[in-house]
Amino acid sequence: MNRGWVTDKIQPIALGLLTVALWGSNPTVTKIGIAGVTPLQYAMLRAILASGFYILTLLVVSKNFMWAIRKLRFMDYIMLVAVGLLQTTVFFYALAVGVSYVPAGIAAVLVNTQPLFTVFFSVIIFKERLSLKAGLGIVVAFLCIPLVVIPQLHGDANAKGFIILIIGAVAWSASILIFKRSVPRDFSPFFVAILQMWFGTTALVLLTGIFSKVNFNAIPLATEWSLLYTATLGTCIPYTLWFFLLRRFQASYISTFTFMIPVFGLFFGVILLGEKLSPIQILGVSGVIAGVMMVVLTPVKNNRSFLKREVPQVSKRL
Numbered sequence: 001m002n003r004g005w006v007t008d009k010i011q012p013i014a015l016g017l018l019t020v021a022l023w024g025s026n027p028t029v030t031k032i033g034i035a036g037v038t039p040l041q042y043a044m045l046r047a048i049l050a051s052g053f054y055i056l057t058l059l060v061v062s063k064n065f066m067w068a069i070r071k072l073r074f075m076d077y078i079m080l081v082a083v084g085l086l087q088t089t090v091f092f093y094a095l096a097v098g099v100s101y102v103p104a105g106i107a108a109v110l111v112n113t114q115p116l117f118t119v120f121f122s123v124i125i126f127k128e129r130l131s132l133k134a135g136l137g138i139v140v141a142f143l144c145i146p147l148v149v150i151p152q153l154h155g156d157a158n159a160k161g162f163i164i165l166i167i168g169a170v171a172w173s174a175s176i177l178i179f180k181r182s183v184p185r186d187f188s189p190f191f192v193a194i195l196q197m198w199f200g201t202t203a204l205v206l207l208t209g210i211f212s213k214v215n216f217n218a219i220p221l222a223t224e225w226s227l228l229y230t231a232t233l234g235t236c237i238p239y240t241l242w243f244f245l246l247r248r249f250q251a252s253y254i255s256t257f258t259f260m261i262p263v264f265g266l267f268f269g270v271i272l273l274g275e276k277l278s279p280i281q282i283l284g285v286s287g288v289i290a291g292v293m294m295v296v297l298t299p300v301k302n303n304r305s306f307l308k309r310e311v312p313q314v315s316k317r318l
Contacts, residue, residue: 012249015241016257022238024264026112026230027104028272032097033226036219039096041225044208046096047088047201049231054194057236069195078191081179081199087174088200089107089207094168101161103275106148108265109285110165115258115295116141117173125177135297141291147284190243 034042051086072080091111098107122128135167149162179192208214266285277285 001307005147012245017243017260019238019241019245020257020260022233022262024108024261025268026234027095027099027107028268029226029234030272031099031104031107033220033230034096034100036223037214038212039100040093040204040208040212041195042096043089043092043222044204045214045227046200046231046235047092047197049227050235051197051201053232054193054197057240058194061098080195082178083175083192084196084199084201085203086171089203090171091168091175092200092204094164095169098161098165098168099179101158102165103268103269105269105275105277106281106285107161107165108219109148109288110263111169111172111222112146112258112262113141113145113166113175113292114169114172114286115292117170117180118176119295121173137291139291139293140294144284144287144291147280148288149284151278153171154173159242168257173269190240192238193243198240259289260290262292 030042037045095107095111102110119134120138123130135205175196176188262285266277
């Protein structure tokens with residue numbers, strides 16, 4: 001078998017599916033481990049472990065990190081703090097709270113409605129033009145969300161879980177818009193991911209110190225393994241794989257894998273937790289995923305070019 005053919009076609013498919021499968025497993029693994037701590041404590045511990053893993057990664061792959069930090073301007077720090085608060089502090093906490101009240105599979109669907117809000121806010125705030133296909137996708141997905149949510153509503157607790165998961169999706173979307181509008185083009189995305197994680201983790205540590213106290217001796221073994229998994233296999237490794245794929249292949253092609261995240265989320269919820277969906281929820285989930293696909297998928301003019309390698313620009317700051 002031709003090695004170049006494997007690299008060009010098999011590698012992005014295999015790594016893309018692995019990446020979204022790891023992301024999709026987060027709600028289920030979080031639900032398994034959340035029983036041993038509070039949601040705020042879980043979010044903080046996950047962020048601390050992920051930050052530590054990133055530090056180890058930097059020591060291996062980057063020799064220019066400190067030089068890059070010294071080149072940051074004041075507004076760069078403001079942007080990174082904002083992204084960190086939204087993408088790490090709010091999102092990690094929202095997922096931890098959400099899975100406490102909502103089935104993991106449903107949580108995976110709701111938190112991955114991010115593309116819908118990103119496009120919606122881009123149109124409303126930045127006056128970007130919305131294609132008919134993307135507009136239809138947003139309408140379909142939003143109309144199907146009640147079909148997913150309503151059958152699970154059994155009191156205020158469930159409603160709280162659904163609301164906080166949507167807040168998490170909105171927070172992630174807002175962080176993406178800030179990143180696109182504020183991050184200088186010579187910033188390495190991996191560099192941004194690391195720094196925003198550190199700022200978001202700092203906020204979680206401060207909040208936990210104020211509102212909670214972690215008794216490390218009382219943390220169950222299942223929670224420890226869950227935290228280790230979500231911090232490494234659920235956060236750092238898929239992010240690293242994602243940036244690797246974005247550097248080697250066209251972003252328009254790689255982004256098409258993201259609609260598989262809720263599919264894997266539902267799969268892990270069924271296999272590991274025995275969760276079940278009613279027929280109306282299956283219809284709703286299908287509609288939400290279809291709507292997200294319509295927003296995420298962008299038509300490619302030349303089918304032969306969708307795996308064309310992109311020559312990455314060498315970051316001046318990392």
